[in-house]
Amino acid sequence: MKAEENHGNTKKFGMVIDLDVCTGCGSCMVACMAENNVPFRKDESDKLKSITWMRVYKLSNGKPYPETDICYLPRPCQHCEGHDGHSPCVSVCPATATDYDMQTGIVSQIYTRCFGCRYCMAACPYHARYFNWYDPVWPDGMEQYLNPDVSVRMRGVVEKCSFCIQRYQAAKDRAFMEGKTDIEESDYQTACTQACPAGAITFGDLNNPAHAVYKLKKQPNAFRLLERLGTNPKIYYLSSREWVRRAGDNYLKNEGPAKIG
Amino acid sequence: MDSAFIPNGVRRCAPGKFLVVLAVAGAVLLWGVYAMLLCWFKGLNQTNMNNNYGFALWIWADLAVIALGGGAFFTGFLRYIIGKDELKNIVNYAVLIGFICYSSALLILAIDIGQPLRGWFIFWHANVHSMLTEVAFCLSCYFGVLTIEYIPLILENRGIDRVPFLHHLGHNMHDIMAVFAATGAFLSFFHQGSLGGVAGVLFGRPFSFREGFFIWPWTFFLFTWSAAAYGPCFTLLITRITEAVTGKKLVKDNVVELLAKISGWMMATYIIAKIVDTLYWANVTAPSKGFTLMDFYSHNAFYGVWILILEIVIGGIIPAAILITDKGRKSPAARTTAFVLAVIGVCVNRWVMVLQVMAAPVMTFDKWALYYPSWQEVATTILPVAYGVILIAISYRYLPIFPQEPELNPID
Amino acid sequence: MFPFNFEWIWDMPHMVFMGGLWYALGILGVGMTYCIIKAAVNAGNHATGNHD
Numbered sequence: 001m002k003a004e005e006n007h008g009n010t011k012k013f014g015m016v017i018d019l020d021v022c023t024g025c026g027s028c029m030v031a032c033m034a035e036n037n038v039p040f041r042k043d044e045s046d047k048l049k050s051i052t053w054m055r056v057y058k059l060s061n062g063k064p065y066p067e068t069d070i071c072y073l074p075r076p077c078q079h080c081e082g083h084d085g086h087s088p089c090v091s092v093c094p095a096t097a098t099d100y101d102m103q104t105g106i107v108s109q110i111y112t113r114c115f116g117c118r119y120c121m122a123a124c125p126y127h128a129r130y131f132n133w134y135d136p137v138w139p140d141g142m143e144q145y146l147n148p149d150v151s152v153r154m155r156g157v158v159e160k161c162s163f164c165i166q167r168y169q170a171a172k173d174r175a176f177m178e179g180k181t182d183i184e185e186s187d188y189q190t191a192c193t194q195a196c197p198a199g200a201i202t203f204g205d206l207n208n209p210a211h212a213v214y215k216l217k218k219q220p221n222a223f224r225l226l227e228r229l230g231t232n233p234k235i236y237y238l239s240s241r242e243w244v245r246r247a248g249d250n251y252l253k254n255e256g257p258a259k260i261g
Numbered sequence: 262m263d264s265a266f267i268p269n270g271v272r273r274c275a276p277g278k279f280l281v282v283l284a285v286a287g288a289v290l291l292w293g294v295y296a297m298l299l300c301w302f303k304g305l306n307q308t309n310m311n312n313n314y315g316f317a318l319w320i321w322a323d324l325a326v327i328a329l330g331g332g333a334f335f336t337g338f339l340r341y342i343i344g345k346d347e348l349k350n351i352v353n354y355a356v357l358i359g360f361i362c363y364s365s366a367l368l369i370l371a372i373d374i375g376q377p378l379r380g381w382f383i384f385w386h387a388n389v390h391s392m393l394t395e396v397a398f399c400l401s402c403y404f405g406v407l408t409i410e411y412i413p414l415i416l417e418n419r420g421i422d423r424v425p426f427l428h429h430l431g432h433n434m435h436d437i438m439a440v441f442a443a444t445g446a447f448l449s450f451f452h453q454g455s456l457g458g459v460a461g462v463l464f465g466r467p468f469s470f471r472e473g474f475f476i477w478p479w480t481f482f483l484f485t486w487s488a489a490a491y492g493p494c495f496t497l498l499i500t501r502i503t504e505a506v507t508g509k510k511l512v513k514d515n516v517v518e519l520l521a522k523i524s525g526w527m528m529a530t531y532i533i534a535k536i537v538d539t540l541y542w543a544n545v546t547a548p549s550k551g552f553t554l555m556d557f558y559s560h561n562a563f564y565g566v567w568i569l570i571l572e573i574v575i576g577g578i579i580p581a582a583i584l585i586t587d588k589g590r591k592s593p594a595a596r597t598t599a600f601v602l603a604v605i606g607v608c609v610n611r612w613v614m615v616l617q618v619m620a621a622p623v624m625t626f627d628k629w630a631l632y633y634p635s636w637q638e639v640a641t642t643i644l645p646v647a648y649g650v651i652l653i654a655i656s657y658r659y660l661p662i663f664p665q666e667p668e669l670n671p672i673d
Numbered sequence: 674m675f676p677f678n679f680e681w682i683w684d685m686p687h688m689v690f691m692g693g694l695w696y697a698l699g700i701l702g703v704g705m706t707y708c709i710i711k712a713a714v715n716a717g718n719h720a721t722g723n724h725d
Contacts, residue, residue, distance in 0.1 A: 048311035048630070059626045073626070088465035094393040095382040096680050115382045116305070116375020118315030119393050125465035125623035127313060131375065133306040155304045156375025226623060228550050229465055247625045250467075250551030384674050389690040398690075402697050409705065425719040430712035437704055444700050451693075 012081075012105035013163055014206040014234030015193070016216040017074055019244055021200040022056075024072030029054045031195030032076075034145075035164055037152045039136030051130040053077065053161040054192050061243045071244045074201065076192065077128040077161035078225060078233030079107045088231055089120035089129065097158075105206070105234055106163050114157040121158060125226055126233075129160045163203075164190040185211050206234060223248045223257060266420045266659050270667030273658050286650040293644025296637040300372050307637040313630035314619045319373045322642045324456055324611035326362040326369075327400070328484070329604065331492025333359020333407060334442075334449035338489075339523065341442035350516045353414055353662045354503075355496045360407045361652055365645030367404060370397075372641055392458035399452030406445035409434065418659050450485050457484025460614045467550040468557050469618040471542060479538050480614070486534065490527035491607035493520050494580070498600035503657065509670045511663040518590045521599070525584025528603060532577040535610075539573070557621050561629035564617055568609060576606015 032038065032054040044050050054076045061069040080087035085100040087107055097113035098120055100106075121129040135155040138146070146152065149166040153159050171187040185204050193203040204211030216222065217236045223245050224233045239245055245257045262276045273279070299307045310317045336355035340348040374380055383397045416422060416431030434441075454477065460469035461478025471478040497517060504511050543554040558566045583589035583599035590596055620630055634642075656662055674681075674691070681687060 046311070048313050049306075050312075057626055082464075088463065091388075092391050092393065092459075092462065094388055094391040094397060095379075095386045096388040097382075097386070113382065113386060114376070115379035117373070117383075117393060118375070119391070119459070121312065121315035122619065123463050123465055127624075127627070129315075130312050131305070131310075131315060133311075134304065154376075155306075158375075226465070229467065229623075231465055250556075250623075250625060252548060252551060252553065255551065385678060386680055387674050387678075387691075388680070389686045395690070398694050402694070402701070405701055409701065426712050426716035429715035429719070430708055433708040433711045433715075434705075437708065440700065440704055444697055448697055 010103045010105075010207070011205045012207040012234065013168075013188075013204070014079065014105065014213055014217070014236065015076065015190075016202045016213045016222070016236045016238060018200045018202075019071050019073060019237050019239040020241070021198045022072045022074060022196075023198050023200075024056055024058065025197060026056055027195045027197055028074050028192035028201065029056060031191040032161070035147055035150070035191035036162070037136075037146045037150045038159075039132065039134070039138075039152070041134060041137070049133050051132070051159065053128075053130070053159070055127075059244065059247050069241065069243070071239065071241065071247075073237070073244075073247075074192070075126060075128065075225070076235060077107060077163075078126050078231065078235045079105060079161075079163065080231040080233045081105060082230065082232050088123040088125065088229075092119045092123045094119065104163075104165075104168065106165055106168075107160075108162060108165060109158060109160055111151060111153045111157050111159065116156040116158065118158060125229060125231065129158050131158050132156060167191075221245065225249070263659075266418055268417075268419060268659070268661040270672065271661075271670065272672055279654065279658060282654055283651060286647045286654070289647035290644060290651065293640045293647060296640035297368075297372050297644065299637055300641065301377055305373075305375055307635060309632055309635040309638065311630075311632070314616075314632045316615050316619055317632060318616075318634040318638045318642055319369050321612050321615045322645075323366045323369045323373070324615060325608045326645065327366050327453065327456060328488045328607045328611055329492060329495035330359040330362025330366070331449065331453060331488030332494075332496035333362075333410075333492070334403070334445050334453075335489040335492055335527075336496060336520065337410065337442040338446040339520075341439040342446065345519065345523075347516050347519055350663070350665050351496065351500065351512050351520060353660075353664070354500055354512075355493070356407060356410045356414065357653065357656050357662060358496055358499055358649075360404075360411045361645070361649040363400065363404045363407055365648065366400065368645065369641070370400075392455045392462055395455035396452055396459065399448045399455065403445055403448040403452060406441055406448060409441050410438065410445070413438070414656070414660050414662070417661050449488070453485040453488040454481040457481045457614070460618055463618070466618050466621075466623060467547055467552050468621045469614060470546065470550075471538065472546060483531070483535060483538060486527070486531045487607055487610060490524055490531045491603050493524040494528075494584075494600045494603035497521060497524070498597070498604055499653075501597050501600065503653065507657070509666065511666050511669065513665055513669065514591075516665075517596070521584050521590050521596055524603075525581055525590070525599070528577065528581040529585050532573065532581055535573060535577065539569070557617070561620070561631065563631055564613075564620060564629075568613060568617070572606055572609040572613065576602050576609055580606065 029052060036053060038051050038053055054074055057073045057075055059071045059073055082088065085102055087100055090098050090100045090107060094117060095113055095115055097110045099108050101108060118131055121131060132153050132155050136152050168188045171183045175183045190203050193201040202212050202216055204213040206213055206217060208214055219238055221238050221240055222236045224236055225248050228249050237248060267273050332355045336348055336352050339345040340352045371377055371380060383394060387394045413431040413434040416427050422428050457480035458478055461471040461480030464470045471480050473479045473481060497520060500512055558564055580599035580603040583595050622628055
């Protein structure tokens, strides 16, 4: 595992997703869409125009039966830190419409600032950024079910997973009202984490030894997607299967996850 | 009918014929405008772009016309700064072509953004660390320079020149044109380079990412260099086409050969740098990210090694070899072939640096994404061509674009 | 773009980038102003028959 950038004493929220536990049920995707008012269309057959802040990929080891093996890989925004907050997408945005918060490690998107040049999408190797090709249209009555804490996005802007930042803000407000100086691990959890029936997703402060993710990310089977690019993401994956760990990054024939180190 | 506005000492076609040309080009223009309005009012869902292809045909067209329009800044640089006086006979046309290219590029950018009414955010809320910000600023400023360079030409129209204020304005602008040209060269160096930087800084995309010098990836320098090398070829190609359409010799061979020679040597040195860059990228940069060269040229239905050969050999080495040899330059057929190949070469380079970057998968479980443009994208990309034809036709008819035309085509 | 925009920071990147921009715009602005004023003066001389 490459040396991580340090936020000093600040928070650095991240996830650990256990791929051996994930069943690929898609609950995380549904919860994410409901929590974050993610728009959808009647016809979603063109997946390249769909908006899925959390997307579950199906990976295969490519071997014939009986050695066939598959793995489901949930992919939220990786909230890359890059080098000193120089994440691939934040540094390229010409209008300062996306930001890396050194206090939380969250890469945020300012919808009303974005003018839709899509340079950030070109910069993101994870396809975690989505463009609103259409105006959001909700089925009759569904407006009543929208989350009032999350603004809906207009046509022509880019959006992405925010680590349910509205929940962080609400948790901070609650802590303030209760006279606490800080929030607990359970005070701020993302919708996908809570919705996962298998408990595959763990969320917390990667800098806080009291949080589960702090220990989980140090497991020998932990890896991150495309680490070799220097994106320094905050989503860690666990898998006991070597082919899955290898699928997390690109390697030359004579290389492997262990050798790169 | 309009003879009072036609320059002295030249002959132009009948007004009826001229209007037919304008009408045909105008029809194509209107088709493009209709598509443009669809994109503005209905949104970018009118295109076939998608979340894998955030950058597509328009961005390629944008980069390509800016590279091709590079003839304006480089010819101006050679004429006004280096002092190649013969080039005064082609610099007007280079400026006009540059003006068309850059205005088209700005229009394409205005169509390409998802929220056109927020386009000014790129200036107002500028992130100075983004290459695209540098592109927007320098592009807009340089378009201002091209406008300033084009205005004196308009003021030379016989009808306009009769107005004393405008006559003197044109004269004064000519007098300090070297200052404007130098500013244009400065701005061009940065915006051509930052267009290269747009792709080169994408460290999440191993196909385009390049190391570099200070904050600039190598593509920054390669783009500036290639625009200076290939841009004049486009100017010369359009000059050749204009000569064919009008049936007249408009620029003397010695002028064409001089610009072709400089372009050829620029191209030759550029292509050496490009080959070195490609070798370093293929053997060092990409493998350090876990990729081999062939990962980018296989397992898909379109992008093969052929595109690398087309760009570097057919569109680079061959035209450079033709233009740096005396024999090649002096043969009209050979040098026109070189111009065509050079234009193809630089367009292919811009294509791969935009579309192949988007197409190549980065995650191991991702797939190549191929895309074809919608008719709205095609129409809006052709729009600048029609607009260019119209502006060239009008400028050629009413302005003394080619100073050598009266001498080369005396009226009996 | 301007120091009163809230994203403006008085750091080297802003000063170099925006300095270059305003320098270029300044040259173009001053150059064009000079040409226009001189043309107006020349045209005035022309009208009064005072040719240079």
